[in-house]
Amino acid sequence: MTQTKGTLYKGSGGMWSWVGHRITGVGIFFFLLVHVLDTSLVRVSPEAYDAVIGAYKNPIMIIGEIGLVGAIVFHAFNGLRIILVDFWSKGTRYHKQMLWAVMGLWVIVMIGFTARHVMLFLDGWGGF
Amino acid sequence: MSTPTKEAAEPASKIDMKESGGGGEVPSFEITLQVRRYDPEFSDEARWDEWQLTMYGTDRVLDALHKVKWNIDGSLTFRRSCAHGVCGSDAMRINGRNRLACKVLLKDLDTSKPIMVEPIKGLPVEKDLIVDMEPFFQSYREIMPFMVNNSPAPTAERLQSPEDRERFDDTTKCILCAACTSSCPVFWTDGQYFGPAAIVNAHRFIFDSRDDAGDMRLEVLNDKEGVWRCRTTFNCTDACPRGIEVTKAIQEVKRAVLTRSM
Numbered sequence A: 001m002t003q004t005k006g007t008l009y010k011g012s013g014g015m016w017s018w019v020g021h022r023i024t025g026v027g028i029f030f031f032l033l034v035h036v037l038d039t040s041l042v043r044v045s046p047e048a049y050d051a052v053i054g055a056y057k058n059p060i061m062i063i064g065e066i067g068l069v070g071a072i073v074f075h076a077f078n079g080l081r082i083i084l085v086d087f088w089s090k091g092t093r094y095h096k097q098m099l100w101a102v103m104g105l106w107v108i109v110m111i112g113f114t115a116r117h118v119m120l121f122l123d124g125w126g127g128f
Numbered sequence B: 001m002s003t004p005t006k007e008a009a010e011p012a013s014k015i016d017m018k019e020s021g022g023g024g025e026v027p028s029f030e031i032t033l034q035v036r037r038y039d040p041e042f043s044d045e046a047r048w049d050e051w052q053l054t055m056y057g058t059d060r061v062l063d064a065l066h067k068v069k070w071n072i073d074g075s076l077t078f079r080r081s082c083a084h085g086v087c088g089s090d091a092m093r094i095n096g097r098n099r100l101a102c103k104v105l106l107k108d109l110d111t112s113k114p115i116m117v118e119p120i121k122g123l124p125v126e127k128d129l130i131v132d133m134e135p136f137f138q139s140y141r142e143i144m145p146f147m148v149n150n151s152p153a154p155t156a157e158r159l160q161s162p163e164d165r166e167r168f169d170d171t172t173k174c175i176l177c178a179a180c181t182s183s184c185p186v187f188w189t190d191g192q193y194f195g196p197a198a199i200v201n202a203h204r205f206i207f208d209s210r211d212d213a214g215d216m217r218l219e220v221l222n223d224k225e226g227v228w229r230c231r232t233t234f235n236c237t238d239a240c241p242r243g244i245e246v247t248k249a250i251q252e253v254k255r256a257v258l259t260r261s262m
């Protein structure tokens, strides 16, 4: 056999939800770090702030924002699931069902958000 | 006494038995077994070895390993003792998940693909499927896995109500196979973490009404390498061959640490 590496551990939903939770948590952290910096520009120079924030209106940023909201929504719902696993005495028995609920809620919220966000973008951010 | 014409009769009867045996042939099937092998005397690199084997419906992964070791390659190295899911010797990674080789029937696996067997993760591999279990047992010893009772020993048993016994029944079933601990992503990256098995065995005494050292064990597990390392991935619960609700036990110990310190 030429394959020299061992295989990946085949964990199920519980393991992958944790992987997702950590990736989204760290991702949100780095976004907020940059976002605090670009927002604080307003105190240095309102023009520079407008220029940087204006960049959020570009189509690539729209996709990025959908990704960001997707990450936050997953992290938030799954965070509530973890809190239930931690503090509800039956939480460990229902962790799989709760993960399905997290994914269902995620899909619903993301359909709503994406529709509105893309609509606002196509309208040229009237009112923003 | 007649003189039998021996040489003509015997081979014929053997063939007869085979054709009219009545029991029918035991159905067999072919498998491809791949084992992750490591022998530091030859190479620092692990490699995959592969064998084609003819196996039967009652065979387990352990039987396939035996077939290789006994008939093909005696250098294949693995632990097993009871071969019936009691001793906890043969935890290994079968098709990517921690299982006891003696409890996985080959017919329950997808035999159209190779069956892949690797050592459990997070403990140093010594040879082939054998890992050094010492770090695992060190954590086990640290949680004091024995009854501590400070009151004078009674002349008969220390009685306990069925309800009090039920409280920790699940965690009495552990066979210390390490399938849980070595399935834990936290343990893979932080070998100092006590790991699920140590917590399960602490749980067995913490919630035993006859035991007096629960607080000491909670103290041990309140360590930075203790219960708080657990990220509830449930890999341990999925891996446990005794069906122990491992994550549930860990969460109960976490809550016991909290309620004790409040």
Ligand code: HEM
Binding pocket: A018, A021, A022, A024, A025, A026, A028, A029, A030, A032, A072, A075, A076, A077, A078, A079, A080, A082, A083, B231, B232
């Ligand atoms: C929306 C509200 C939020 C909720 C309900 C929430 C919930 C949680 C929970 C319960 C955990 C513990 C996970 C575990 O025990 O495995 C956690 C971990 C974490 N959170 Fe959040 N969180 C939220 C927002 C955030 C934000 C805004 C950030 C970034 C600044 C963040 C970054 C992280 C990180 C990095 C972890 C560590 C992940 C790990 O250890 O695997 N979270 N979150």
Ligand code: SF4
Binding pocket: B088, B173, B174, B175, B176, B177, B178, B179, B180, B181, B196, B197, B200, B239, B240, B241, B242, B243, B244, B246
């Ligand atoms: S809790 Fe289960 S998986 Fe872990 S060591 Fe005990 S028997 Fe093995």
Ligand code: FES
Binding pocket: B079, B080, B081, B082, B083, B084, B085, B086, B087, B088, B089, B090, B091, B100, B101, B102, B103
């Ligand atoms: S050999 Fe004893 S548990 Fe498998």
